[in-house]
Amino acid sequence: MPDLTTYSSICLFLLSLDYDIAVVRSAGSAVETERHVELGVELMAKGQFVDALSHFHAAIEGDPENYVTYYRRATVYLALGRSKTALSDLDMVIKFKPDFTAAWVQRANILLKQGKLDEAHISYEHVLRRDPDNDESLKMYSEIELIKEHVRLGFLFIEQKNYIEEIGRAHV
Numbered sequence: 001m002p003d004l005t006t007y008s009s010i011c012l013f014l015l016s017l018d019y020d021i022a023v024v025r026s027a028g029s030a031v032e033t034e035r036h037v038e039l040g041v042e043l044m045a046k047g048q049f050v051d052a053l054s055h056f057h058a059a060i061e062g063d064p065e066n067y068v069t070y071y072r073r074a075t076v077y078l079a080l081g082r083s084k085t086a087l088s089d090l091d092m093v094i095k096f097k098p099d100f101t102a103a104w105v106q107r108a109n110i111l112l113k114q115g116k117l118d119e120a121h122i123s124y125e126h127v128l129r130r131d132p133d134n135d136e137s138l139k140m141y142s143e144i145e146l147i148k149e150h151v152r153l154g155f156l157f158i159e160q161k162n163y164i165e166e167i168g169r170a171h172v
Contacts, residue, residue, distance in 0.1 A: 033062030037069055044072065049079050067096035071103055083110045101131050108140065117144055117151075 040055035056073035063069065070092045077086035087110050093103040108123035124141040127134050 029062055033059050049076050052076050067093045
């Protein structure tokens with residue numbers, strides 16, 4: 001029967017071996033994750049969005065905190081017309097990298113298209129606090145109030161059954 005010192009040495013050796021295996025697996029996983037990102041980018045550039053999407057899914061599984069991969073996947077979702085799903089990826093980008101202006105702008109644009117004017121307004125405002133010269137956000141931020149007024153008037157005319165006024169105003 002081995003003595004306590006031998007037993008301790010064997011345990012330490014096994015623990016270090018287990019650690020070394022975990023490090024090698026992690027490095028292999030990182031290389032594999034990076035390869036998925038590269039393939040996703042290549043396919044996205046070729047317009048093969050569905051194929052790119054599968055590689056970005058795999059990359060996110062390999063590194064679930066990589067904000068850039070979430071942003072790229074959100075871009076693919078937008079190209080596929082899946083803005084609701086893109087929005088959740090953009091929210092993940094913002095969670096991991098709150099100062100990523102492009103994600104905030106894309107988020108605001110999606111919210112605006114979804115008619116969520118107040119939420120879009122807040123997102124554009126967030127961009128402008130960090131980047132007061134962001135032309136796209138400046139323009140859209142100022143137009144939201146005008147859009148809100150048009151929506152309010154539209155509902156008012158419809159409520160008053162003033163359809164002719166609403167139709168005329170809508171074509172202006």
